[in-house]
Amino acid sequence: MRTRVFAVVRDVPRTVRLLAFGAFLNGVVSFTFVFLFVYLTGPRGLPVPQAGVIAGVGGIGLVAGNFTGGWFGDHYGHRRMLLTGALVSGAALTTLPVLPVVAMYAVLPLAQYAAGVVRAANAALVAVSVPEGGRRQSFALMRAGSNAAFTVGPPLGALIAARFSYGPLFVADGLGTLLFAVYASKVLPARGTAHARPAHVPGAPGLRRELRARPAVPVLLVAILCVDFVYRQQYSTLPVFLADHGHGAQVYGWLLAINGGVILCLELPAAHALRRRAPLSIVGTGLLLVGLGYAVLIPGAGTLSAVTMMVSLTAGEVLYKTTATAYVADQAPLHAQGRFQSLYAGASISGQVLAPPLGGALYAAAPGLLWPACAVLAGGAGAAVLAAGRLRGPAGPPAAERTAAAERQAQPG
Missing domain, CATH: 1.20.1250.20 (MFS general substrate transporter like domains)
Structure with missing residues (x-):
């Protein structure tokens, strides 16, 4: 390793x-x-x-x-x-x-x-x-x-x-x-x-036109925005939920330690091992795992279910975050690389603003609905990304296949 x-x-x-x-x-x-x-x-x-x-x-x-x-x-x-x-x-x-x-x-x-x-x-x-x-x-x-x-x-x-x-x-x-x-x-x-040089090209197609030419990218961006709301519940409503079920701050701290430790150990090797796989299939699977993690909490919050939830959530994070960022970069034209990355960066951090107030309000109004809603939202996002792999990009073949082929050509042997 x-x-x-x-x-x-x-x-x-x-x-x-x-x-x-x-x-x-x-x-x-x-x-x-x-x-x-x-x-x-x-x-x-x-x-x-x-x-x-x-x-x-x-x-x-x-x-x-x-x-x-x-x-x-x-x-x-x-x-x-x-x-x-x-x-x-x-x-x-x-x-x-x-x-x-x-x-x-x-x-x-x-x-x-x-x-x-x-x-x-x-x-x-x-x-x-x-x-x-x-x-x-x-x-x-x-x-x-x-x-x-x-x-x-x-x-x-x-x-x-x-x-x-x-x-x-x-x-x-x-x-x-x-x-x-x-x-x-x-x-x-x-x-x-x-x-060091600006990549802006006068007269180049605008951002909307470039996104329309790559229909899988907007689907991915919307999916990431949705799943980031779900993902960041671990920093807002999850500790409250655990406390309501008799778990102290120590349990929550250990769950975050599991998250950080698994990411540090597995994310780099996983990125290398999966480098030839079609990116949208990896991202979609990762989003489904995030949804599955929160679905585990629907019956309650025993210690085993809390740990299972965090392992599933972390596995999903390892799969989708790096792969999605690289996919957006691979799809971006040179003159709009920064704007494509900005769209992804903004979507991938939107939950920091949306998750606490919206998740907190739902948990206060109907505690039993929060985790089913999170599971459905992340599951729907994952299914949409998997389906987006069949959309055709500017070069003709599906975007996922084009990126995977480019990655295979970049590898020696």
């Missing part, structure tokens, strides 16, 4: 390896997402509704940055947008501990919007740095760096907060983002690389 992982990493272009390392270092100190609500209701003394509004507008900014960052990258260069977004986000985050509460309504969405631009630029840089057929492994490595950072970061942040205070967490997050900008400026040279 270890030899295979090292082989996969070795086959990934150097630029992507350096970006993944930078994303890991920055992710270790990315404390804002984890501790913001606790900070607002604790040291800042805000009531829960007001803290929820501030965190919510920050989440809206993040989603908006993901949806629009690729447009800026296509027009002005993905490297330039990554550096600009990191500088703006880092500078804004360092000011959070000293800002008056009223200023947070403007500064936090700005910081999160810039962070969303960075996320979209990162994805686009990977897409333009790797030829079609090798992108799954590259995106898997980027996700491995982020997931490894998330494994280390929250416990470290909790230790700092307990020993000192919450304020230094946001300063560390901002400084880490600024250092990432400096690091990225060194590993992504401004001249002589494809990703």
Whole structure:
């Protein structure tokens, strides 16, 4: 297993390896997402509704940055947008501990919007740095760096907060983002690389026309938006559900540990092992597994069913997230690579804004309907993606077959 992982990493272009390392270092100190609500209701003394509004507008900014960052990258260069977004986000985050509460309504969405631009630029840089057929492994490595950072970061942040205070967490997050900008400026040279130049081509077909020519892509994007609402229930309504069934925070913590551990161990090898398989069949299967995971909770929440749910959910995540990102990149024309990645990035994080309020409202109104609704929504999304594999793209054959054929041609022997 270890030899295979090292082989996969070795086959990934150097630029992507350096970006993944930078994303890991920055992710270790990315404390804002984890501790913001606790900070607002604790040291800042805000009531829960007001803290929820501030965190919510920050989440809206993040989603908006993901949806629009690729447009800026296509027009002005993905490297330039990554550096600009990191500088703006880092500078804004360092000011959070000293800002008056009223200023947070403007500064936090700005910081999160810039962070969303960075996320979209990162994805686009990977897409333009790797030829079609090798992108799954590259995106898997980027996700491995982020997931490894998330494994280390929250416990470290909790230790700092307990020993000192919450304020230094946001300063560390901002400084880490600024250092990432400096690091990225060194590993992504401004001249002589494809990703340093804007890919916008005057007179090229617009985004809507390009999407109409690739009908499977809009189907996939809608499916990802739906399933992200389902997937992110694990961070909002799931811990409440577990508590209502007599399980404490320790059980929930162990479930998240299962999720992180399985992803770190299996995502890179799975991306390599399945690289010749038609991508939409892998994505569709992954979405079905997400739905199956939540269906397990319909009878109740015993320890075994909770663990089974998380294993199924994680297996689905391993299958669909990397493969879907690479599929969108493989389908995108060069002049719209950033916008295609932005659409996917925005859809893949939309649940961060939609899941807590919508899932919480449904759970409060009808607790017994939440998990059946999640299972049906994810199952329907998976079935739609599997069916989309038969849709024809711009080159004639089904998009899934075309991408799989390109991947087979890219492999030696």
